[in-house]
Amino acid sequence: MFRIRRMTAADKPAMMEISALILEGNDYLPTVFDAWVADRNGEFAAVLLGDRLVGCGKLTFLTPADAWLEGLRKDPRVTEKGLAESLGRHFLGMLADRPGLASVRFSTYVKNAASIDANERMGFMLRTRLSLKTWEGTREQLAGRAESAPAAGQGAETLRDTAAVQAFFDGRGYFTATEGLLVDGWKAYPCSPALLAARYVTAGRCRGVVVDGEIEAALIESPAVEHRRYAVRIVALESRDDRSALLLLDDLRARHAAAAPPGSNMAIEWIVPNVHRMKEWCAAWGLSSWELEDDYLVYQFPLDRLPGFVAHGKGGSS
Ligand SMILES: CC(C)(COP(=O)(O)OP(=O)(O)OC[C@H]1O[C@@H](n2cnc3c(N)ncnc32)[C@H](O)[C@@H]1OP(=O)(O)O)[C@@H](O)C(=O)NCCC(=O)NCCS
The missing domain is CATH 3.40.630.30 (Gcn5-related N-acetyltransferase (GNAT))
Incomplete structure (x- = not known):
């Protein structure tokens, strides 16, 4: 007992x-x-x-x-x-x-x-199914990939206007695709403007591509505290076009390859909603499933x- x-x-x-x-x-x-x-x-x-x-x-x-x-x-x-x-x-x-x-x-x-x-x-009861996608390797492998990417780090900026970020993600239906969840690793928060502002945007954790004052693409990230490796979580990524999505992924790669101590084992993770073009960004960039799709389950x-x-x-x- x-x-x-x-x-x-x-x-x-x-x-x-x-x-x-x-x-x-x-x-x-x-x-x-x-x-x-x-x-x-x-x-x-x-x-x-x-x-x-x-x-x-x-x-x-x-x-x-x-x-x-x-x-x-x-x-x-x-x-x-x-x-x-x-x-x-x-x-x-x-x-x-x-x-x-x-x-x-x-x-x-x-x-x-x-x-x-x-x-x-x-x-x-099962509430939501998403797909856990990861890239794992050494800092040196990540740095190598960043250097080979012509657009790495260019054209991206930190977004600080919470209302604009919220409107962008809402307008594109990102949090509808996650069924209202803001997924940060193995925790899935009910998405709210207050959470988005406090935990991510005002903390400088949102990068974007802005064209003529309009958000073209945005990526929200969260540093993952892990025991033995330097990990980064993508909490949300949306883009009006494939190129800007990949640019933000390269920007993330370049920044964290530079920030991680030499010799670090690294992981980049995105728990991605079931949206075809987002899975194509994952495939193009090297984020893959451990074994199968729809492997991250939220129960209620x-x-x-x-x-x-x-x-x-x-x-x-x-
Ligand atoms: C999750 C964990 C705490 C469960 O411990 P537990 O409740 O004592 O597990 P039980 O041995 O009673 O198994 C519960 C049920 O799961 C099923 N089960 C357990 N292991 C299984 C396996 N390898 N394959 C299929 N079914 C299995 C069985 O139906 C079992 O019920 P039963 O009484 O009918 O046999 C334990 O497995 C663990 O520590 N795992 C590693 C950490 C982890 O995965 N944590 C959960 C993260 S969400």
């Missing part, structure tokens, strides 16, 4: 040991552990068998109304089943009587059968079923 309590700083060594054994050693947990322990809005939960720490999960509030489940991990040396379901029920119980809740979601990879099975069994819990979940007591257990 799993027990659940809040994670503490003292759990870090044991949790890091588990993290190193899963996801081929590429787990992002080490980079977020301290911030997750400090997050008092949500809950970073430790899962125990007896007194032994065997896993974790995190409830995060993307906004006060939007709950996001992430960081689900189990020690692969543990054979007891049902950790995902125990933790899911714990979090759903905590959310059951929260006023004003608008969404409860998580994302997963299409082949993650353990996560999908456990969550579907609890009642989570039907809110009308939440009252059925009984909240566990403080530091609750399952």
Whole structure:
């Protein structure tokens, strides 16, 4: 029987040991552990068998109304089943009587059968399918590609007018194609003008091509904090023409090849909506799927079923 309590700083060594054994050693947990322990809005939960720490999960509030489940991990040396379901029920119980809740979601990879099975069994339903596209290599490989691209870095500028950026993406239907989600790695935020402004545009994370005062193309990016490599996420990319889209991708490549320390392993990632021309930009530029299309799934819990979940007591257990 799993027990659940809040994670503490003292759990870090044991949790890091588990993290190193899963996801081929590429787990992002080490980079977020301290911030997750400090997050008092949500809950970073430790899962125990007896007194032994065997896993974790995190409830995060993307906004006060939007709950996001992430960081689900189990020690692969543990054979007891049902950790995902125990933790899911714990979090759903905590959310059951929260006023004003608008969404409860998580994302997963299409082949993650353990996560999908456990969550579907609890009642989570598939909401959105997107495609995870990545380029991976060394900084030197990326720099080489940038130098060979004649337009690299030219013609692009930082866009600071949030209203114009928002109008451009809205007018082209980008966030309709993502079904209202602003996808930043494995987190998918409900897209809003406030988020776009605060997290990206005023932070200088939007580059664009502007012709005669009009946005021709725009790319929003986010630095991905990863354990062992320098990674960059494309959060959104839209363009009126193919050339400007590829120009912004080359601009991104040139800037980050210059910024990364020599010898870095690098990753560039875009979770792309199901739009043919966007997938053509990916193919032209070298962003490819791990195995298949439509591999990034966002699940959602039907809110009308939440009252059925009984909240566990403080530091609750399952
Ligand atoms: C996700 C994770 C926490 C699940 O642990 P768990 O809940 O204890 O998993 P279980 O062993 O109880 O499996 C849950 C269900 O998934 C299914 N399942 C598990 N592994 C499977 C596999 N390799 N192939 C097919 N189905 C599988 C089974 O249907 C199982 O239910 P069952 O009781 O009917 O057998 C664990 O697998 C893990 O730590 N994975 C690595 C990290 C990760 O992927 N996190 C999730 C990110 S979204």
